[in-house]
Amino acid sequence: MPASRSTKDVLEAVRASPGQRVKLAVVDIDGILRGKYVHKDKFFSAADGGFGFCDVVYGWDCHDQCYDNTTSTGWHKGYPDALARIDLATHRNVPWDDGVDFFLASFVREENGREVPHPLDPRQVLARVLKRAEKLGVQPMCSLEFEFFNFAETPASWAEKKGVGPEPLTPGMFGYSLLRANHARDYMKALFAELGAFGVPLEGLHTETGPGVYEAAIVYSGAMEAGDRAALFKTGAKEIGARFGVMPSFMAKWSQQYPGCSGHVHQSLSDGKRNVFFDPKGRFAMSKAFERYLAGQLATLLEFAPMFWPTINSYKRLVDGFWAPVKPTWGVDNRTASFRVIPGSAKSHRLETRCPGADCNPYLALAACIAAGLHGIEKNLKLAAAPIQGTNVGGEAVPRAPRTLIETSRAFRASERARDWFGDEFVDHFAATREWEWRQWQDAVTDWELKRYFEII
Numbered sequence: 385m386p387a388s389r390s391t392k393d394v395l396e397a398v399r400a401s402p403g404q405r406v407k408l409a410v411v412d413i414d415g416i417l418r419g420k421y422v423h424k425d426k427f428f429s430a431a432d433g434g435f436g437f438c439d440v441v442y443g444w445d446c447h448d449q450c451y452d453n454t455t456s457t458g459w460h461k462g463y464p465d466a467l468a469r470i471d472l473a474t475h476r477n478v479p480w481d482d483g484v485d486f487f488l489a490s491f492v493r494e495e496n497g498r499e500v501p502h503p504l505d506p507r508q509v510l511a512r513v514l515k516r517a518e519k520l521g522v523q524p525m526c527s528l529e530f531e532f533f534n535f536a537e538t539p540a541s542w543a544e545k546k547g548v549g550p551e552p553l554t555p556g557m558f559g560y561s562l563l564r565a566n567h568a569r570d571y572m573k574a575l576f577a578e579l580g581a582f583g584v585p586l587e588g589l590h591t592e593t594g595p596g597v598y599e600a601a602i603v604y605s606g607a608m609e610a611g612d613r614a615a616l617f618k619t620g621a622k623e624i625g626a627r628f629g630v631m632p633s634f635m636a637k638w639s640q641q642y643p644g645c646s647g648h649v650h651q652s653l654s655d656g657k658r659n660v661f662f663d664p665k666g667r668f669a670m671s672k673a674f675e676r677y678l679a680g681q682l683a684t685l686l687e688f689a690p691m692f693w694p695t696i697n698s699y700k701r702l703v704d705g706f707w708a709p710v711k712p713t714w715g716v717d718n719r720t721a722s723f724r725v726i727p728g729s730a731k732s733h734r735l736e737t738r739c740p741g742a743d744c745n746p747y748l749a750l751a752a753c754i755a756a757g758l759h760g761i762e763k764n765l766k767l768a769a770a771p772i773q774g775t776n777v778g779g780e781a782v783p784r785a786p787r788t789l790i791e792t793s794r795a796f797r798a799s800e801r802a803r804d805w806f807g808d809e810f811v812d813h814f815a816a817t818r819e820w821e822w823r824q825w826q827d828a829v830t831d832w833e834l835k836r837y838f839e840i841i
Contacts, residue, residue, distance in 0.1 A: 394472045395431060398424065398485045407478065407486045410468055411506050412441040413817055414694065415745030417619045421484075431472065436465030437491070442504040442813070445820065454816045456504055456809055466491045466502060474612055476583045480574075480624055486582075488612060503809040506747035510611055513751045513805060517607075517758055522653040522660060522673075524754045526610040529601040530617065530742045531592050531645040533638055534568070537631040548831065550638070553596035553630060564591045571628040575600070579620050584613045594642040604650065607750050614647075614746035636693075636741035637700040644701030644708055645742035649753050650726075652734040653677065662733040668716050668771075669727055675767040678714055678735060680760020681723055681753065682769060685712040685739065686785060687799035689792035690818050691752035692740040696825045699787050701741050709738050713779040715771045721779075725771070739785075748814075755805035789825075793818035 389397075398406060406427040409419030418441045422430065429435075443457040444450045450459065457463065474488040490511075491502035501508035517524055534553040535542075542550065558564040565572055576586055585603040592599045600621075602613050621632045637644035653660045653673065663671035670678075685692075693699060701708045707719070715721035724736040735757075740749045759765075772779040786792050796802055797815035806814075 388473075389475075391472055394475050395428070397475065398427065401477070401483065401485055403482065403484060405484060407481070407484050408435070408468075408470065408489055409486070410437055410441060410489050410491065411615055411745070411747065413504065413506065413745070413814065414446045415506065415615060415618070415747070416446060417615060427470075427485075430468075431470050434467045434469045434492070435489075437468045437489070438463055439466040439491070445817070445824070449824075451817060451820050453820055454813055456813050466493060467499070468492075469499075476616075477581075479578045479581045480620075480627065503807050504813055506745050506751075507608070507611065509806055509810055510608060510747045510751040510754075512807065513755045513758070514607055516805070517653075517754060520758060520761065522655055522758075524607040524750075525604055525652050525654055525659075526607045526750055526754075527587075527602050527604040527650045528610060528614040528617075528746055528749075529599060529646075529648045529650070530614070530634060531597060531599045531643075531647075532618075532621065532632050532634050532742055533594065533642075533645065534571075534596040534598060534625065535631045535633065536629060538626070538629060539631075542631065550631070550633075552594075554591075555595050557593050557595070558591055559593040561591045568628070568630070571625065571630055572598075574624050574628070575621060578624055579617060582616065582620055584617050584620060592643075597642070597645070607754060611747040611750050614750075618746075634742040636695065636698045636743045640700075643706050644703075646701075646708065646738065647740040647742045647744045647746070647749060649737040649740060649749055650734050651677075651737065651753055651757065653757075659730055659733055661735070662728075662730045664730075668725055669733060670725065673761060674725075674733075674735070676760040676763075676765050677757035678723055678725070678760065679765035679767040680758065680763070681735075681737060681756040682712050682714060682767075683765060684752075684756040684759060684799075684801055685722060686783070686792070687795055687801055688752040688756060689785065690789065690796045690814065691748040692744055693785075693789070693792060694745060694748070694818065694821075695743050696789055696821060698741050698743055699789060702785055702787065708741075710785050711776065711779055711782045712785075713772045713776065713782055714769065715773070718772060718774075720775050721772050751806065755801075759801060759805065788822075789818055790822040793822065 405421045409417040439457045440463040468489040470489045476486045477483045490507045491505040492499045535550040554564045587601040625632045661674040702710045709722040713721045714723035716725045722739045
């Protein structure tokens with residue numbers, strides 16, 4: 385994470401840096417960074433008193449189409465500025481943008497004469513969960529790893545193709561291939577080096593199974609920093625890729641032929657001195673706290689599902705036999721389960737939640753994972769289910785995940801546990817945005833329909 389520095393040191397670093405601009409960003413409901421460049425004078429004013437940023441970023445979808453079914457923000461409120469507070473601890477310099485100073489910000493609003501976290505801000509949703517973790521005396525330690533396909537495309541070439549037939553960076557199915565990694569070595573080198581210099585250190589980067597697909601594992605950290613790193617990784621990869629004529633895609637499933645793209649979340653809990661998941665005398669070296677945490681995730685997966693699978697396309701990834709787990713099951717070092725217990729030392733013993741896709745909003749995926757696990761600890765849930773073996777052996781009776789966004793959105797809206805952990809306003813708003821997304825899909829006429837019905841019916 386960025387080195388821990390005082391507010392004075394951060395401000396002095398910005399003052400001493402060359403140039404007169406600073407880059408600020410917030411994250412929207414889909415996990416997309418929305419931001420602006422500001423003059424340094426404006427930055428110093430904003431660092432002290434905050435700055436206004438239009439709350440439309442929570443009132444529109446990923447293509448800037450305004451929702452017609454939300455109440456927290458919208459045309460009926462005139463899309464006013466919301467107050468954003470710069471998080472000075474997120475200070476970074478962007479190596480591929482002349483070293484410009486960069487900060488993340490979070491929204492707040494006034495209630496009863498005092499500032500409170502904005503309930504729709506994904507960073508604040510995660511912060512709400514982490515406050516509850518603090519009350520339990522634990523600090524979640526997390527990291528995300530993303531699979532993402534890379535294409536020899538530019539925004540202009542992709543627009544010319546009208547969204548059909550992207551050209552993969554390399555052909556063939558070459559998982560862990562040094563040969564394929566060497567094909568685009570300058571791009572891979574830039575990802576590793578420049579993201580590291582940007583405060584998004586990578587533990588590993590390799591090719592996966594599929595044409596032009598890579599997997600990146602981001603170094604472990606505290607949960608909020610893990611969310612920041614994950615959001616910045618996705619944007620950073622796209623900005624770096626553009627320099628090499630490469631378009632990375634974090635879409636969950638771009639082709640029926642190939643496996644989808646995951647966004648696995650690794651987690652453990654620290655009490656400040658040790659990993660509380662580890663107990664050498666426990667079953668598979670799992671402590672009781674670990675078992676309860678896992679039981680909570682098993683119990684809530686299908687209620688929190690839109691936070692893992694937020695798009696129409698997310699559910700195209702949930703296909704039997706294509707690596708993505710499709711049931712709330714757990715296993716010991718078993719990649720076919722939704723929850724993979726990874727046995728290790730007192731330092732490395734952890735849980736990998738394998739169900740999220742690369743299209744997730746990382747803050748919301750982290751919030752869902754941690755809230756689910758802490759729910760299990762708070763309620764002393766028992767890990768009654770046995771671990772699956774092989775490909776779902778022992779999990780045959782476990783209900784399968786729904787295949788549509790509308791099903792999971794309705795379950796999320798009705799979930800008392802979601803409301804307890806994330807708040808009524810967020811649950812109602814997020815469910816409405818997912819229902820909007822479903823309606824856009826329902827209204828669309830796709831190339832599949834044209835190919836299937838245009839001539840023959």
